[in-house]
Amino acid sequence: MTTVYEKSKMLTDAPMSYCPGCTHGIIHKLVAESISELGVEGRTVGVAPVGCSVMAYNFFACDMVQAPHGRAPAVATGLARALPEGVIFTYQGDGDLAAIGTAETVHAASRGENIVIIFVNNAIYGMTGGQMAPTTLPGQVTQTSPYGRDVKTAGYPIRICEMLATLDGTAYAERVSVNSVPNIRKAKKAIKKAFENQIAGRGFSIVEVLSTCPTNWGLTPVEALKWLEENMTPYYPLGVYKDITAEEGK
Amino acid sequence: MANRVTVNEQICKGCGLCTSVCPKKIMVIDRDKLNAKGYNPATVSDIEKCIACAMCAIMCPDSAIKVEKE
Amino acid sequence: MAERILMKGNEAIAEAAIRAGCRHFFGYPITPQTEVSAYLAKRMPKVGGCFLQAESEVAAINMVLGAAAAGVRVMTSSSSPGISLKSEGISYIIGSDLPCVILNIQRGGPGLGGIQPSQADYNQATKAPGHGDAHVMVFAPSTVQEMVTCIFDMFDLSEQYRVPAMLLGDGLLGQMMEPVEFPDVKVTPAEKPWAANGHQNKREHNVVNSLYLQPDQLEAKNIERFERYAQIQANETRAEAFETEDCDVLVVAYGASSRIARSAVMNARAQGLKVGLLRPITLWPFPKKELLKASKTAKDILVVEMSMGQMVDDVKLALECKKPVHFFGHTGGIIPTPAEVLEQLKTIAGGAAK
Numbered sequence: 001m002t003t004v005y006e007k008s009k010m011l012t013d014a015p016m017s018y019c020p021g022c023t024h025g026i027i028h029k030l031v032a033e034s035i036s037e038l039g040v041e042g043r044t045v046g047v048a049p050v051g052c053s054v055m056a057y058n059f060f061a062c063d064m065v066q067a068p069h070g071r072a073p074a075v076a077t078g079l080a081r082a083l084p085e086g087v088i089f090t091y092q093g094d095g096d097l098a099a100i101g102t103a104e105t106v107h108a109a110s111r112g113e114n115i116v117i118i119f120v121n122n123a124i125y126g127m128t129g130g131q132m133a134p135t136t137l138p139g140q141v142t143q144t145s146p147y148g149r150d151v152k153t154a155g156y157p158i159r160i161c162e163m164l165a166t167l168d169g170t171a172y173a174e175r176v177s178v179n180s181v182p183n184i185r186k187a188k189k190a191i192k193k194a195f196e197n198q199i200a201g202r203g204f205s206i207v208e209v210l211s212t213c214p215t216n217w218g219l220t221p222v223e224a225l226k227w228l229e230e231n232m233t234p235y236y237p238l239g240v241y242k243d244i245t246a247e248e249g250k
Numbered sequence: 251m252a253n254r255v256t257v258n259e260q261i262c263k264g265c266g267l268c269t270s271v272c273p274k275k276i277m278v279i280d281r282d283k284l285n286a287k288g289y290n291p292a293t294v295s296d297i298e299k300c301i302a303c304a305m306c307a308i309m310c311p312d313s314a315i316k317v318e319k320e
Numbered sequence: 321m322a323e324r325i326l327m328k329g330n331e332a333i334a335e336a337a338i339r340a341g342c343r344h345f346f347g348y349p350i351t352p353q354t355e356v357s358a359y360l361a362k363r364m365p366k367v368g369g370c371f372l373q374a375e376s377e378v379a380a381i382n383m384v385l386g387a388a389a390a391g392v393r394v395m396t397s398s399s400s401p402g403i404s405l406k407s408e409g410i411s412y413i414i415g416s417d418l419p420c421v422i423l424n425i426q427r428g429g430p431g432l433g434g435i436q437p438s439q440a441d442y443n444q445a446t447k448a449p450g451h452g453d454a455h456v457m458v459f460a461p462s463t464v465q466e467m468v469t470c471i472f473d474m475f476d477l478s479e480q481y482r483v484p485a486m487l488l489g490d491g492l493l494g495q496m497m498e499p500v501e502f503p504d505v506k507v508t509p510a511e512k513p514w515a516a517n518g519h520q521n522k523r524e525h526n527v528v529n530s531l532y533l534q535p536d537q538l539e540a541k542n543i544e545r546f547e548r549y550a551q552i553q554a555n556e557t558r559a560e561a562f563e564t565e566d567c568d569v570l571v572v573a574y575g576a577s578s579r580i581a582r583s584a585v586m587n588a589r590a591q592g593l594k595v596g597l598l599r600p601i602t603l604w605p606f607p608k609k610e611l612l613k614a615s616k617t618a619k620d621i622l623v624v625e626m627s628m629g630q631m632v633d634d635v636k637l638a639l640e641c642k643k644p645v646h647f648f649g650h651t652g653g654i655i656p657t658p659a660e661v662l663e664q665l666k667t668i669a670g671g672a673a674k
Contacts, residue, residue, distance in 0.1 A: 001254060001318040005307035012525075016312050020289065021265030025311025043518035045390070048529075057527045063516035065389045066529040068412045071382035074374065078386020078394070081370045082344055083517055086390070104382070107375035181271050181305045214265075221265040 008032040010041055014058045021221020023211045024052060024120060026178045027187070028059055031091065031118055034192040035062065040199065044087040045079050047072040049101075051093035052126040070101025073108035076115045087198055089116040095125045098134040098158050105160075112169035112203035116194045119160060119206055122213040123232060130216030134158045137235055142216070157235065161208045165241035172197050172205040173241040177233060179212065179225040186238075202244060210236060253302040254318040255294045262314040264289035268306035274299045277306045324501050329464045330355035330494040333423060333487065334363065336471035337395050341507040342421070343369035344394040346383035348376055348402060351435045352491035353425035356397040377402040381409030381422075388418035389528040391515030393475055397423035399491075400441050401432060410484065411450025415530025417514075417545065419478035421471065422456065422486045425494040428652020436653025437491035437576060442630035445488050446604040453542050455549055457485040457556065458603040460574040464498035466601070472503060477556060479510035481548050488603060490626065492576040492655065552605055559607035560599045561614045563589060567596030569668050570618035572611065572635050573625065574600045577649075577656060581624045584661035593669050603631070608638040615639065620668045624661055625649045 010032035018024045035044050041062050048056040050069035057064035067075040072090035080088045097105050097119050108115065124142055125131040131144040135157045139148040149157075161173045172194055176187035187209055194205035210232050212224035219227055240246070255277075262285065268277045269292065280293040292315070294300065307315035327335070334356045337345070345364060347357045357373065364371035370387075374380035380396050387394040398406060403424045413420060426441045428434035445458045459474055461467040467489065474485035516528045532538035563585055564570060573581035578599040588595045598614040600607045615621060621643055623632040629647045636645045648664045650656050 001320065004302050004317040004319050005304035006316040007313035011313060015261045018311065020263035021267055021311065023311055025313065026309070029311075029313055042520040042522070045516050045518060047386070054531060057529055061525050063519055063526045064528070065386065065516050066416070066527070066531055067385070068382060068408055071378065071385075071409070074379040074382035075386035075389070077372070077379075078344070078346065078383035078388070079390050079516070080386075081372065081383070082387040082390035082392040082394070086518055103375055104379050107379065181308050184308055221267050222270045225267070225270070 008036050010036040010061050012059055012061050016059060017055055018052060019215040021212070021214045021224065022052070023178045026184060027118065027120055027209050027211060028056070030184070030188045030191045031089070032060060033188065034195050035087070037192065038195055038199065040087045040195070043085055044089070045083065047076045047079070047088070047090040049090065049092040049096040051096050053091055053093060053120065054127070056091050070096050070099070071104055072096065072101065073104040073113070073115070073117065077108055077113050080113060080115050087195065089118060089195070091118045092120065093126070094119070094121045094123065094133045094135040098160055106164070106167070109164045109204045109206070110167045110169040112171065114198055114201055114203050116198050117206040118191065119208040120211045121208055121236065122211040124213050124216050126213050126216055137231060159236060161206065161241040164206055169204055170206070170242050171203040171244045174243070175208040175210065175236060175238050175241065177210040177228065177238055179210070179228045197245070252297045253300045253320050255297065255300055255306065256316040257292050258314040259283070259285050259291040261312050262289060262291040263287070263312055264291055265311065266292070267309045267311065268292050268315060271305045271309045273303060273305065274301060276300060324499045326497055327464060327500050328355060328495065328497050329467055329489065330425065331359045332464045332500050333467050333471055334359040336468040336502065337421065338363055338367055338369070339502050340393070340472045340475045341509055342393040342395050342475065343367065344387045344392050345370070345396065346372050346374050346380040346387070346394070347397050348374050348380050350399045350402045352427055352494050353397050353399045353423060355494070356423060377405035378409065381406040381413070384420050385409055385413050385416070385418065388413065388420045389416065389516045391512040391517050393509055395421040395423070397425070399425050399427045400429050400438070403441060403444065407450045410456065411452055411454055412530050413484050414450060414454040414456065415452065416528050417482040418484070418528065419482055420484050421474050421478060422484055424486060424488050426488065426490045434652045435491070437626060437655065438652045439490055439575060439577060439626040440628070440630070440651060441488065442603065442625070442627060445486055446606070446634070449486065453546070455483065455604055457483055457552060457605070458488050459485065460488045460601060460603050461493070462575050462578045462599060464493070464496065465500050467493065468500055468502060472505065481552055483548060483552065488575065490576050556602060557605045557607040557610060558601035559610035560601060561610065562597040562599065564596030564598060564614040565617070566594055567618050568594040569620045569622060569665055570615045571595060571597045571661070571665070572600070572621060572623045572631070573597065574603060574631065577624050577626050580656050580658050581661055583658035584665060587658060587662050588665045593665060595665050595669065606634045606638065611635065611638045615643065618643065621645045622664055622668055623647050624656055626655065627651055
């Protein structure tokens, strides 16, 4: 018998605290597998956010630091400056990264900080029970946009990859999705590339991962995959927004 | 001998994502079983049809599935 | 001992930090502490260190959190409004049991207040540096030389107890120039087996964290931390007593206002008044036993601060209100004069003599 697929050794035995069918767990696997395949577990330090993935420090088998809400890129900056040989990543949700932590995110990118950001965009605040996020779609119903997000009063969603791609400090920005097996394979490639960039000292890499929140979207896990495909990807197109290695190759 | 799919029933949350991606439609939720957390775990209905593509395991958010090929 | 050089307070602090083994500084410009950043921006690259000007005080303190978690000696500097911004991160640093050094070169408040010297952040520093049951060690030197020696001790003690140390200075001390000598000591940072610096596949993974969702675990952590606080209170209080042996009136003042109070005490002594000065050097832990000793013969206490009166409450608490405690102060840039303090002393002594 040959093993085709098994749980990554970069994940601990702690059962994931996410709701059934939440795709956070898939993204955790891709991060863990990438780090493991690159053989850098021993020098990796991850930064957990505030939000559903606050307890990511229990799931990754590398050293971890838990950051205040939105401050993960600043904490990662401190780690990266103190550990020149370290492989530093943050794992953040949309409220953490694109609302309360926008300044920390933008400036870490503009400094070209040599870190990886895994940005999980599920268009809602999950942990607090489904409030409007900076990435909530126009018209989307949440607890705090009960009549649907009205852009006249609540403004428009933020497209993080597009925004960060305009900064000179950003080395790599790609948006991927984990709503199907082919997309998961592409997401894995992107995440691994982000870590390769960091190991090579290329600077700031962000991978935005479109993710589901079946519980707060009020859908079954399988319906949520479809909702993501039909509603999120038109507003948040998948693809590479910046890649300095591709530009160098030209 | 068939391929082998092992589901860690104690950490499976019965979300059904694996069942939605199985090309052979052999990943199913076992409605007759409950794990300690109260979820119906996933199981394989007919292992003889398994092609060890591991799509179920790739899709599983809880890393509950191991796939081995004969 | 090295040579004696004339230095500005803020620059002396910065140089002391480097000599104490600090190679990481994260800050944001704010008057009246900007010389700390400017000095370190010049010096850090020369010693292979990291100077980083953050996008905000909020980011700066979280960079401190990250570097401290990695196990290196790290410092940040700010002034009153900036410390308010940092208080979130300070609470997380306390909750994560990380060592670091924080400078607050105070200015007048509240709000944007003013940019002149003040001591109005005493309560913030000693009572609520961040949310939760939280303390930092607070040092209040009164000379440029003492700022230097404090910085060395603060790095050591912060690591020893895994509690952040704050230097509570003010614009007057930060901006003044005085001769200073840097101690010629070998710095030995503490072992940090808890650091999140990569496990190198040699140990279990470390987690630096302040989240304890189980109430019993959270309480156990708080109790354990307060046991360390109790050790600090038992072992680390510092104060200087001046002419207190036979005093009728005891002045209590720290930092810049203690310099003024000292002049007033000397003038009062010259006029035959039995007055003394107790100068707390640590504000948290508050030097209670030193105060009780210094106030033994005193009938009255006068607290002088550059605020509307904050430390005065700790003095009353320490004395359990058994003696009258008077207060004299000015706020935000108006420095009390020795003559004003002497006037107060005369009035009180006159009353005390009756």
